[in-house]
Each structure stands twice: as structure tokens, then as C-alpha cells.
Amino acid sequence: MRRLEHIGLLALPGLTFLAVIFALPLLLLLLKSFQIDGQVSIAEYRLFFSDSYNLTVLWRTLRVALLTTLLALVIAYPTAIAMSRARGIWLSVFLVAMVLPMSVGVVVKAFAWSIIFRTRGVLNDMLMSLGITDAPIRMLFTESALIIGAANVFLPFMVLPIYAVLRQMDGRLPEAAASLGATPVFRFFHVTLPLSLPGVVAGCAFVFSLAVSMYVIPSLIVGERQQTLSMLTARSFLYLRNEALGATISSILLIIAISVVLGSSWLANRLGARS
Amino acid sequence: MKLTSKGLLNRRSVLKGSACAALGTVATPAILRAQSSEIVIGCAGSHTAWMEQIVAPHMKKAIGADILFEGTKSSVNLEKMASNKDAPYLSVVQMDDPVMIQAVEADLLAPIAADAVPNMTDLRPGAVHMDGMWCNYVQPWAGVAYNTDFRSGGVSSWTDLWAPEAEGQLIIPSLQNTEGMWTLFSAAMLGSGKPFSEAQYEIDAAFEKLEELKPNLLSVYTTMSQAFNLLEQGEITMLAGNFSSYTLPRKATGVPVDLAAPSEGIFAMPSGICLVKGGPNPELAAAYVNEMLGPDMQAAIADFASSVPANTTVTAGAIIPEGVPIYSPDWAFVAANRRAWIERFDKLMAL
Numbered sequence: 242m243r244r245l246e247h248i249g250l251l252a253l254p255g256l257t258f259l260a261v262i263f264a265l266p267l268l269l270l271l272l273k274s275f276q277i278d279g280q281v282s283i284a285e286y287r288l289f290f291s292d293s294y295n296l297t298v299l300w301r302t303l304r305v306a307l308l309t310t311l312l313a314l315v316i317a318y319p320t321a322i323a324m325s326r327a328r329g330i331w332l333s334v335f336l337v338a339m340v341l342p343m344s345v346g347v348v349v350k351a352f353a354w355s356i357i358f359r360t361r362g363v364l365n366d367m368l369m370s371l372g373i374t375d376a377p378i379r380m381l382f383t384e385s386a387l388i389i390g391a392a393n394v395f396l397p398f399m400v401l402p403i404y405a406v407l408r409q410m411d412g413r414l415p416e417a418a419a420s421l422g423a424t425p426v427f428r429f430f431h432v433t434l435p436l437s438l439p440g441v442v443a444g445c446a447f448v449f450s451l452a453v454s455m456y457v458i459p460s461l462i463v464g465e466r467q468q469t470l471s472m473l474t475a476r477s478f479l480y481l482r483n484e485a486l487g488a489t490i491s492s493i494l495l496i497i498a499i500s501v502v503l504g505s506s507w508l509a510n511r512l513g514a515r516s
Numbered sequence: 517m518k519l520t521s522k523g524l525l526n527r528r529s530v531l532k533g534s535a536c537a538a539l540g541t542v543a544t545p546a547i548l549r550a551q552s553s554e555i556v557i558g559c560a561g562s563h564t565a566w567m568e569q570i571v572a573p574h575m576k577k578a579i580g581a582d583i584l585f586e587g588t589k590s591s592v593n594l595e596k597m598a599s600n601k602d603a604p605y606l607s608v609v610q611m612d613d614p615v616m617i618q619a620v621e622a623d624l625l626a627p628i629a630a631d632a633v634p635n636m637t638d639l640r641p642g643a644v645h646m647d648g649m650w651c652n653y654v655q656p657w658a659g660v661a662y663n664t665d666f667r668s669g670g671v672s673s674w675t676d677l678w679a680p681e682a683e684g685q686l687i688i689p690s691l692q693n694t695e696g697m698w699t700l701f702s703a704a705m706l707g708s709g710k711p712f713s714e715a716q717y718e719i720d721a722a723f724e725k726l727e728e729l730k731p732n733l734l735s736v737y738t739t740m741s742q743a744f745n746l747l748e749q750g751e752i753t754m755l756a757g758n759f760s761s762y763t764l765p766r767k768a769t770g771v772p773v774d775l776a777a778p779s780e781g782i783f784a785m786p787s788g789i790c791l792v793k794g795g796p797n798p799e800l801a802a803a804y805v806n807e808m809l810g811p812d813m814q815a816a817i818a819d820f821a822s823s824v825p826a827n828t829t830v831t832a833g834a835i836i837p838e839g840v841p842i843y844s845p846d847w848a849f850v851a852a853n854r855r856a857w858i859e860r861f862d863k864l865m866a867l
Contacts, residue, residue, distance in 0.1 A: 294863045352745070359751045378682065382735045404613065460741060464735040465690045466867045476862070479592050480692045481855045482598075 267495060273487035285489040295473070299493070302470045305387060305453035305459070310399075312392040313448045314441065317399035322433075324400070325407035337516070339397045347394060351461035358386050387462045394458060395451050399444035406440030407433075438512040446505035450498045470494045554582040555579070555652035555797050555804060558596060558609035560667055560787075561587040562740060562762050566820045574813060579803040589738070590615035590694060597792060598623045598793045604792045610808075612694040613786030616650045617851040626793040627650050632802040635809035635827065643826040645754045650790035652809050654761075654823035657782040658698050661758035663750050664772045669815040673778035677756055678729055685753040686732045687743045691854065691861045695740075698757035700726065700857070701845060705780055712781060712843045719857065727864060736865050747773060759785045761821035777837035 258417035275281050289295050324335040342350075357363050358380040365377040380386050414436070418428045456471035465472070470490055523564065530601055564587045572583045586596075590611035596608060597619060607621075619625050627648040630637055636644060643652040655738055660671040671677075677686055677699075689696035700722050707725030708718035710724050715721070737743035744762065747755045749769050761773040778850055789808055791801055807813050813829050818825040824836060 294866065297866070340534075352742075355742075355746065355749075355751075359746070359749060361750060381746075460739065465735050465862065466733070466865050468862065468866065476692065476858070478593050479589075480858055484596065484857075492588055 267299065267491075271492050271495070274482060274492045285485045286493075289486070289489050289493070298468050298470060298473055301336045301384075301467065302494075303455055303497070305469065306449050307393070308388045309391040309395065309452040310445050310448045312388055313396050313399040314445060316392065317403060317444065318437075318441070319397055321400050321403035321437075324404045325410075339400055342393075343397055347457045347459065348361055349488055350388065350394065351458065354386065354462065355381060356392050382463050382466070384463065384467065387459055387467070391452050391455060391458050391460050392448075395448045398447040398451060402443040402447065403437055403440040406437050406443075410436050435512075441508045442509040442512060444503045446502055446509075449501050453497055453501070455496055538652045549818055552797065553580050553800070554584060555607040555800050556605055557583055558606045558611065558756065558806070559585050559587050559612065560590065560591040563587055563610065565765070570816045570820055571808070571813065574816070575804060575807060578807050578812075579800065580765065581800050581804060582738070583804075587694070590674040591692060592683065593617055594622075594624075596849065598622055601794075604795045606792045607795040607797055608789065608804055609792060610653070610787065610789045612779040612819040613645070613650075613652070613788050613847045614694060614697075614851045614854060616645065616790060617847060620646055620649050621851075624793055626795070626798070626803070628791055628802070628805060632799075632805065633806040633809065635806050635811075638811075638829050639809060639826045640828050645788070651805075651809060652787060652826050653789045654787055654817050654821065655823050656759040656761035656785040656787065656821060656823040656827055657777070657842060658759040658785050659696055659775050659777045660759055661744070661747060661763045661773055661775050663747055663753050664774050666750055666753040670774065671754060671778055672780045674706060674780050676778070677702075677732065677754060678706075678725075679732075681734045682754065684732065684734050686729070686756065687735050687737055687752050687754075688729070688733065688756040689740065690736050690738045690742075691858045693740065693757075695757040695759060696861075697845065697850060698859075699729075700765065700782065701783070702756075702778075703729070712841070712845075716843075716845050717849065719853070722784065723860060723864060726861070730865070733865070744773075757783075761785070761823045762866075764822035777840045781841040781843050784842055785823075786844070788809040 274285060275283065277284055314351060319344050320335075324332065324339075327335055355362075360377040360379065360381070362380075364380065365374070368374045369377065395510070410433070415428045418432050423431070431458055437450050455469070459467070459469045460472060468476075470493065474490045474494065477483045477490060518685065522818045557567075563585075567583070567587070569583050572585075575581045575583050586593075586606075588596075593606075593609050593611050594615050597604065600606070601624060602623075611619075614623070616682075628636060628644075628651060631646060636648070637707065639651060645651070658678070660674070662671050676731055677688075680753045688699045691697065693701065702717050703725035704710075704715040704722035705712055707721035710718060729845055734746075735743070740758075740762070743752075744758070744766070746752050748766070750772075758775060760775055763773055767773050767775070789805055791798070791805060795801055808817075810828060814825040814827040814830045817823065818830065
């Protein structure tokens with residue numbers, strides 16, 4: 242027990258760093274959201290929730306984050322299965338393919354997407370030449386483009402946790418199920434998927450937290466006509482110079498992110514214990 | 517051993533040496549700061565090209581200053597000044613007039629005086645504001661940028677923005693950007709039917725007219741370079757409120773864009789320069805401003821950025837299109853109402 246306590250000290254630099262750089266500023270921000278002219282007040286929260294525009298932005302932020310998480314999960318899960326079964330050079334190829342795109346800045350990616358998504362762009366040309374569409378479809382500045390772009394950026398954060406869990410799974414379990422006559426579909430839904438759920442929950446928590454608070458990606462892909470909570474925060478601090486409103490929106494965003502992380506942590510523990 | 521016995525390395529000398537070293541360490545940054553030739557300038561992101569190519573090398577040669585510049589929006593520069601009011605790190609800021617008014621109200625600026633900045637006496641009337649709190653240094657003109665491949669006839673009127681054939685072909689600036697005001701004021705003129713001098717106060721009429729613009733809007737930008745990129749690619753055919761210092765240098769490189777001066781009028785971009793109150797290196801900062809207002813820099817920037825120089829002794833730079841009125845709005849009115857307009861505009865334009 243004493244040894245464990247000593248090992249716990251190793252986390253001290255990280256905890257101190259997070260406390261000073263992350264927790265303290267956020268605490269100050271939270272306090273600021275309850276302060277109006279030096280008085281404690283929830284007026285700014287009441288004002289925020291009484292404005293239908295803010296509620297639209299809040300709903301859009303949550304919807305985009307949820308759909309981004311869902312799309313990333315759908316793409317990531319088969320990829321993680323393939324990676325967990327890959328060996329040697331193929332595993333290296335998969336890992337490099339996951340990590341390398343993270344070194345390309347979001348701004349560069351956003352400009353690249355504008356080339357693909359534009360009316361006279363690669364994707365529209367392809368769709369029309371294949372006879373799938375008769376005329377160019379508007380893709381730039383749409384929520385769909387935002388979700389595709391965000392899922393692209395956050396994909397590694399979904400793939401890697403699922404891969405880590407699948408990699409540790411005892412490969413003999415699906416084989417045992419097969420020997421008892423289970424079909425591949427039955428094996429997936431009753432063996433592989435339940436065992437991989439802690440990784441899925443962790444991946445979803447990562448991607449949702451990142452997607453709900455993203456700023457640069459929506460600014461570049463959908464612009465000012467489809468604002469998210471992060472864009473409202475920036476606008477409040479930088480353009481409206483309304484610190485109380487900015488702090489309030491940041492706090493709402495923080496509460497959403499903390500709820501997701503705590504909820505997913507609880508779920509992952511339960512699922513881990515069950516499996 | 518010999519050293520110790522002679523007292524050269526005893527406890528006292530070690531303590532003395534440590535104290536000197538500590539004092540030196542503490543004092544060195546202040547000394548270096550006092551003698552530093554480095555000044556930080558806040559400017560617009562669209563200034564980057566000429567700040568790098570013209571201003572920085574000139575300032576090194578003329579006043580021995582090493583220029584570090586931070587290119588961003590005027591309102592972000594204002595926020596930087598306000599956040600660092602107790603310990604400013606910017607010495608000079610180049611930003612737009614309406615934001616200058618807010619900076620004066622927040623007591624963030626130091627007045628520019630003719631004894632430290634003699635070139636300010638050569639500026640045209642109206643270029644020095646609020647008893648020298650800031651000066652206009654160059655003045656680009658703003659109209660409608662368009663893609664020449666797709667609009668060979670140009671943009672003859674601001675009403676072209678509202679034309680049905682322009683559906684989905686237009687991007688306008690957000691009111692967070694100063695150039696966003698030009699679409700608002702054009703809408704005010706068209707919506708109210710009044711001349712600009714009166715129409716600029718008809719904001720309800722402006723917003724009603726702007727609502728009619730929505731079918732033609734592909735997007736509203738806060739990052740101009742991205743929107744301009746879409747214009748160059750032909751994804752849109754018109755970019756409202758763009759200005760000569762950005763469009764015309766791009767046109768000169770062979771890109772299929774041009775800047776139209778619609779018949780109802782064009783606008784004077786309010787490019788100002790100011791000294792930050794309590795900013796580092798005040799003498800060098802004043803020398804920088806003096807150079808920026810001097811004939812050499814004025815001619816070079818005006819030519820490079822297709823702008824009208826503020827110094828009356830300079831004949832270089834852009835030519836304002838003839839036969840078209842050029843407007844400069846009541847910036848005090850803009851500064852007083854801008855926040856409310858931004859909120860109203862964002863809600864109106866939201867999808």
C-alpha cells in the first residue's frame with residue numbers, strides 16, 4: 242500500500258501542471274460567469290438560456306458533436322479490427338496512417354477540403370462523370386462538410402482506444418464461440434463488440450469532447466452563419482468584449498465536456514467490470 | 517589549496533560572487549530591454565506582405581529597429597491592448613478608426629506629438645484624429661471584388677449583389693470585420709433611398725435590405741483570405757466590401773480578380789496608426805510612426821498596397837476611381853453601436 246502511495250507521487254508533476262495551466266484558469270472563468278458588477282448572480286445564465294439564438298447554437302453544437310462522434314465510430318471500428326489483426330509491416334503502416342495526418346494543421350486540411358468540396362471541385366466532377374448527379378451539389382459551408390471534416394481530424398482519437406482494447410482481447414474467445422456453432426455476426430455482437438465497449442466508450446468520449454469544443458474547424462468550414470458555442474465564446478471575448486457572456490458560454494461548454502468525460506468513465510468502468 | 521589559503525576562494529568570496537551573479541541575472545533583462553532595438557507592432561493580417569517586404573527592412577535601415585509584428589483583426593488587437601494594459605508589450609498598433617475610438621475610450625493610447633513625429637504635420641486634413649490620438653497613414657478604397665472569368669462586365673452597382681442571378685455566388689464580411697460595414701451602409705442606401713450622409717444612420721432599413729441578400733449568400737466571413745481564395749477559384753463571383761490594398765496586388769499577379777467601384781459610391785478604409793500608452797521603447801515607437809508617415813514609407817506602401825497616401829507631399833499610390841463618390845462614415849456612431857449590430861447581424865444571417 243505504501244509502495245502504491247509512492248508510485249502515486251509520480252503523477253505529481255502532471256497533476257501540478259494541469260492544476261495550474263488547466264484547472265485554475267477554468268475555475269476563475271467559472272467564477273467570472275457568476276459575477277456581474279462585483280455581485281454574485283446567475284443573470285448571465287438566465288440571459289443566455291432565454292435567447293432562442295443561443296439555444297439554436299447550443300443544439301447545433303451538440304448535434305454536430307454527436308454526429309461527428311457517430312461517423313468517426315462507424316469508420317474507426319472496422320479500421321481498429323483490421324489493425325488489431327495486422328502484424329509486422331502492415332501494423333506499422335496502419336499506425337503511421339493514423340498518426341501522420343495529425344501532423345498536418347487543421348488550416349491546411351480545411352483549404353484542402355475546400356478544393357474537394359467546391360462546386361467545381363474533385364468530388365462534384367466525379368459524381369457527375371459517374372452519372373450519380375446531373376448538376377453540382379453545394380457541399381461547402383454545409384453541416385455535412387463540417388461533420389466529415391471534423392470526423393477526419395478526430396479519427397485517430399477513436400481508432401486508437403478501440404484498437405488498444407481489441408489488441409488485448411483474448412483471440413481464443415471468438416474461436417471458442419465459433420467452435421460452438423456461433424455465426425460470424427453472432428460472434429461479433431455477443432463476443433467482440435461487448436469486450437471492445439470500454440475502448441468504444443473511451444474513443445467516443447475523446448471525440449465528443451474535442452468536437453463539442455472545436456473552434457478552428459467550424460470557423461473555416463461552415464463560417465459565421467452556423468456558429469457553435471466555441472465561436473460564440475470567441476465572439477463574446479474578442480468582438481463584443483463581454484467577458485461575463487464569454488465566461489458563461491465557456492462554463493456551459495465545460496459542464497457538457499465534464500459530464501461526457503465523467504459519464505463515459507463511469508460507463509467504461511461498469512463495462513470493464515462486466516467483461 | 518593555495519587559492520583558499522590566500523582567501524581567493526573562501527566562503528565570503530563565494531557569497532559575494534553569488535550575490536553579484538544573482539544581481540546580474542535580475543538586472544540583465546531590464547538592461548537589455550532598455551537597450552533593445554526590438555519593437556512589437558500590432559497590425560492587420562492583410563498587412564503581412566508589405567510589413568515583411570517593405571516596412572521591416574526599411575525600419576532596420578532607417579531607425580535601427582527590429583520589427584516584430586502580429587497580424588490580426590483590429591478588434592483582436594484592441595483586446596490584446598486591453599488585456600495587457602498594466603504591462604503592454606505592443607509599442608505601436610495599426611488598426612481601423614472605429615476600434616481606435618474604443619481604444620481611446622479605454623485609455624489605451626498615448627497621443628502622437630509633432631515634436632517626436634514631425635511628419636504628422638504633412639498629413640492631409642482629417643488624417644489626424646482626437647488631437648493626435650491616432651493618424652491615418654494610408655487609405656485603400658473599398659468596393660466589390662469580383663472574378664473576371666465569371667463576371668466580365670464587372671459590378672456596376674451595389675444592387676448587383678441582390679440580383680437573382682447571383683444566387684449562392686456572394687460572400688460578405690461579418691460586421692466583426694471593419695470592411696463588413698460597407699455592405700451594411702450600401703444596404704442602408706438602397707433600403708432607405710437616402711443619400712449616404714443620411715442613410716448611414718438608417719440601420720433598420722439596412723438590416724431589412726440585408727435580409728433580402730440571404731439567398732445570394734454562400735457564406736459570411738471573418739477570415740478574409742479564405743473567402744478571397746474562393747473568389748479566385750471561381751466558387752463565388754463577388755466578394756463585397758473588399759479593398760484596393762488586397763484585391764489590386766492580387767490582380768497584378770495575374771489572378772482573375774478585379775475591384776469594382778459601384779456607381780452609388782465606394783468607401784475609404786480607415787487605416788490608422790497609434791502609440792500604445794506605456795508601451796515598450798517609446799522613443800523607437802515614435803520614430804517608427806514618424807517613418808510610417810514619412811514620404812519614403814508612404815510612397816512605398818501606397819504603391820505596394822494600391823492605397824492613397826496620407827502625406828500630402830507624396831504623389832504615388834492608388835488612383836481613386838473617378839466619377840464615383842467616396843464615403844467615410846461617422847465612425848463614432850459605428851463605434852457606439854457596433855456590438856449591438858454584430859449580434860443583430862449574426863442572428864439575421866444565421867442558418
